[in-house]
Amino acid sequence: SRRLKVSAAQLGPIHRADSRKSVVARLVEMLKEADSRGSKFVVFPELALTTFFPRWWMEDQAEVDKYFEAQMPSPETLPLFELARSKGIGFYLGYAELTEEEGKTRRFNTSILVGPDGRTVGKYRKVHLPGHAEHRPASPYQHLEKKYFEVGDLGFNVWKMFKDDIIVGQCICNDRRWPETFRVMGLKGAEMVVLGYNTPTDNVYAPKEPPYLRVFHHNLSIQAAAYQNGIWVVATAKAGKEDGFWLHGGTAIVAPTGEIVAKSNTEEDEVVSYDCDMELGEYIRNTTFNFAKHRRPEHYKLIVER
Numbered sequence: 001s002r003r004l005k006v007s008a009a010q011l012g013p014i015h016r017a018d019s020r021k022s023v024v025a026r027l028v029e030m031l032k033e034a035d036s037r038g039s040k041f042v043v044f045p046e047l048a049l050t051t052f053f054p055r056w057w058m059e060d061q062a063e064v065d066k067y068f069e070a071q072m073p074s075p076e077t078l079p080l081f082e083l084a085r086s087k088g089i090g091f092y093l094g095y096a097e098l099t100e101e102e103g104k105t106r107r108f109n110t111s112i113l114v115g116p117d118g119r120t121v122g123k124y125r126k127v128h129l130p131g132h133a134e135h136r137p138a139s140p141y142q143h144l145e146k147k148y149f150e151v152g153d154l155g156f157n158v159w160k161m162f163k164d165d166i167i168v169g170q171c172i173c174n175d176r177r178w179p180e181t182f183r184v185m186g187l188k189g190a191e192m193v194v195l196g197y198n199t200p201t202d203n204v205y206a207p208k209e210p211p212y213l214r215v216f217h218h219n220l221s222i223q224a225a226a227y228q229n230g231i232w233v234v235a236t237a238k239a240g241k242e243d244g245f246w247l248h249g250g251t252a253i254v255a256p257t258g259e260i261v262a263k264s265n266t267e268e269d270e271v272v273s274y275d276c277d278m279e280l281g282e283y284i285r286n287t288t289f290n291f292a293k294h295r296r297p298e299h300y301k302l303i304v305e306r
């Protein structure tokens with residue numbers, strides 16, 4: 001049957017002072033661990049090369065741009081690409097992308113899918129940017145994704161990857177809370193959707209919300225998405241306290257049944273692995289969620305009108 005051994009490579013905290021070189025060395029170590037377990041696909045977190053910098057108010061654009069990548073692979077990330085290619089492992093990597101397009105500088109919260117031959121097969125730019133653009137000095141931390149990034153312009157796509165042409169989609173963090181994210185990729189035939197996240201333990205919008213509820217909503221979102229589309233979901237955290245600011249863990253691999261089949265139990269660098277059988281999604285996509293037979297899009301029009 002068509003199977004894919006995947007690893008979610010959870011990162012512990014990355015502090016502001018940590019160098020790219022030291023972070024890439026950690027990613028390399030986890031890729032080696034995934035390889036020793038026979039994994040062919042490694043999913044790293046959102047903004048996996050730096051601290052979660054949108055928590056900091058910065059006015060100097062040059063300071064902000066230090067967190068961005070103007071090329072990928074860059075000299076610092078090349079060792080990861082080279083190791084993955086030598087092992088025949090594909091990966092997902094989240095990073096802040098700085099690009100010049102038609103004479104304009106643009107900045108996105110981006111992820112890429114790299115095939116086992118080392119070539120980048122797909123790029124995604126985060127669509128659902130949470131947080132705010134204005135400075136909130138009274139808040140203990142900021143969530144400035146709306147200031148530092150543009151809304152992604154590439155949509156939700158899927159790509160055929162690996163020897164069995166497994167159809168893989170990707171998204172980033174807050175996207176996982178939106179059912180439309182997964183439904184669009186499901187309609188494009190996704191069998192697996194992978195994503196990375198940085199989720200503060202405190203909800204900036206609801207300071208009284210307890211941390212357990214944050215993790216519950218994370219699990220609820222990815223488990224429902226997996227079941228309702230008959231897909232595997234791999235969700236990888238950057239976790240722990242970055243310069244004292246806490247991001248929750250909860251890295252998980254979810255089966256198309258909606259069950260969590262593997263998960264992290266630390267908030268440190270940790271590799272979580274599972275051998276995913278693509279057939280498991282088929283019965284769901286052929287029965288309860290047979291889109292062609294049972295969907296009624298004529299009654300869903302409001303969703304795209306508002």
Ligand code: CDT
Binds near residue numbers: 197
């Ligand atoms: N990185 C990211 O998208 N984090 C958000 C936090 C939302 S609270 C402003 C998330 O949905 O996990």
